Amino acid sequence: MENSEETNTECGETNTITAAACLPKYEKPDDTGNVLIKSVASLAIYLLAGYFFFPSYKILLLVTVVVLIHEMGHFLAMKFYGYNDLGVFFIPLLGAYVSGHKREISQQQSAVIILAGPLPGIVIGIALLLISKANPGAELAGIQFSQAALLFMLLNLINLVPIYPLDGGQLLNRVFLDEESFWSKVFVVLSAALISWVVFAFYRKSGNMSVLILLFFPINLLIRRFGETKLTAIEKRIEDEGINTDIDYEDLPDEDYWKIRNILIEEHHLFRDVPQSPPYEYSHKEDKILLFVQSLLHRHLIQDVSLAGKLLIGIIWIAAIASPWLVNMDMSFFNRFR
Numbered sequence: 213m214e215n216s217e218e219t220n221t222e223c224g225e226t227n228t229i230t231a232a233a234c235l236p237k238y239e240k241p242d243d244t245g246n247v248l249i250k251s252v253a254s255l256a257i258y259l260l261a262g263y264f265f266f267p268s269y270k271i272l273l274l275v276t277v278v279v280l281i282h283e284m285g286h287f288l289a290m291k292f293y294g295y296n297d298l299g300v301f302f303i304p305l306l307g308a309y310v311s312g313h314k315r316e317i318s319q320q321q322s323a324v325i326i327l328a329g330p331l332p333g334i335v336i337g338i339a340l341l342l343i344s345k346a347n348p349g350a351e352l353a354g355i356q357f358s359q360a361a362l363l364f365m366l367l368n369l370i371n372l373v374p375i376y377p378l379d380g381g382q383l384l385n386r387v388f389l390d391e392e393s394f395w396s397k398v399f400v401v402l403s404a405a406l407i408s409w410v411v412f413a414f415y416r417k418s419g420n421m422s423v424l425i426l427l428f429f430p431i432n433l434l435i436r437r438f439g440e441t442k443l444t445a446i447e448k449r450i451e452d453e454g455i456n457t458d459i460d461y462e463d464l465p466d467e468d469y470w471k472i473r474n475i476l477i478e479e480h481h482l483f484r485d486v487p488q489s490p491p492y493e494y495s496h497k498e499d500k501i502l503l504f505v506q507s508l509l510h511r512h513l514i515q516d517v518s519l520a521g522k523l524l525i526g527i528i529w530i531a532a533i534a535s536p537w538l539v540n541m542d543m544s545f546f547n548r549f550r
Contacts, residue, residue: 235492237461237469238502247299254302261304265422270355278367279308281336282329286310289328293321305425315460315509319517322386323525326379327532330368334532337364338539358542365536372533376403377429380529387517387525400437404430446479447508458510472505480504 259276266272283300287310291298295312302308340361344350350357372380381403389396407430414423450457453475455468470489477483486495495501517525531538 235494236466237464238494238498240499240502247297251300251302254308258302258304258308265305270353274355274360274363275367278333278364282333282368282371283308283310285328285330285332286325289321289325290314293318293325303428305422306428313506316512316514317386318514319387320521323383323517326383326386327525327528329379330371331528331532333364333368334535337361337368338535340364341539341541362541365541369533369536372529375406376400377433383525383529386513387522390515391513397437400433404433404437407433442480443504443508446475449475449479450508457508461506461509464505464509469505472508473501476501476504 255276259272262272262275263269266275279302280300287298287300290310290312293314295314298310298312300308300310338361340357344357344361347357352360371378372383374380374384376382376385376399381399385391385396385399389399408427411423411426411430415421447457450472453471455471457472470492474488477486477488483495483497483501486497486501487493
């Protein structure tokens with residue numbers, strides 16, 4: 213008979229000594245306050261960078277209001293549908309984005325969330341345009357309503373262009389293309405190529421180096437595409453280990469967390485400096501490891517939009533893009549923002 217003092221090093225065994233040495237899967241502490249601080253800090257940096265870029269602080273503030281209303285539309289829709297770890301973050305000179313995650317994603321919910329960003333801004337733009345037509349020269353804080361109307365509509369209409377990662381591109385990818393399909397992957401790569409071409413075309417025409425900052429988007433897309441390929445290889449190893457990843461993180465057994473963690477350490481360069489387990493100890497990179505483990509748990513896209521639903525979404529999308537012409541907006545106002 214084996215000595216009862218001998219331990220099994222597999223996490224999750226019932227042996228008393230092993231259980232004492234094994235930690236439960238990592239739970240991220242509540243950092244709601246930190247998310248708020250990071251959001252405010254990103255807004256401050258965004259405003260500081262914009263102060264040196266925009267022709268006047270009034271235009272900067274107006275652009276910031278337009279961006280904030282746009283992102284709050286996404287934020288509130290995501291909150292309504294139960295997304296977790298929500299936060300709004302600003303990227304200097306580029307815009308902002310809402311961060312959040314949910315394992316089961318509905319096409320219907322995604323369409324609402326995506327359109328909740330640009331549609332309110334377009335409606336506000338139309339309302340300001342109608343006010344300016346009824347009261348020519350109407351202004352607020354030195355900004356004419358006609359200028360504000362154009363900016364609200366212009367920035368939100370750009371977001372509806374079907375190029376990933378703009379809202380229009382995300383809508384096309386999520387609702388009209390199966391985002392896990394071959395054509396979806398081709399669409400993302402083509403979007404990166406098109407954005408790069410447009411950026412370099414503007415650069416050659418204007419000679420303005422600042423336009424090159426827009427290369428952030430295609431570079432980020434390609435990095436993510438490479439990262440997805442790497443995660444696919446990791447997913448294959450996890451599958452070979454017989455670990456069930458078709459569950460929520462809350463239901464993931466502790467022993468499976470540590471097994472997946474060891475595979476990540478072996479396969480991903482970001483974690484090569486993290487020691488494998490046992491011993492079962494949290495690393496200073498445990499927050500990042502947690503995010504990767506969560507991303508490896510299979511996300512479900514619920515395809516709940518019928519053909520009639522897609523037709524309706526398409527009509528709303530096209531109507532929003534055509535709205536400046538439907539309300540007879542004078543697009544020559546755009547010259548004021550050059």
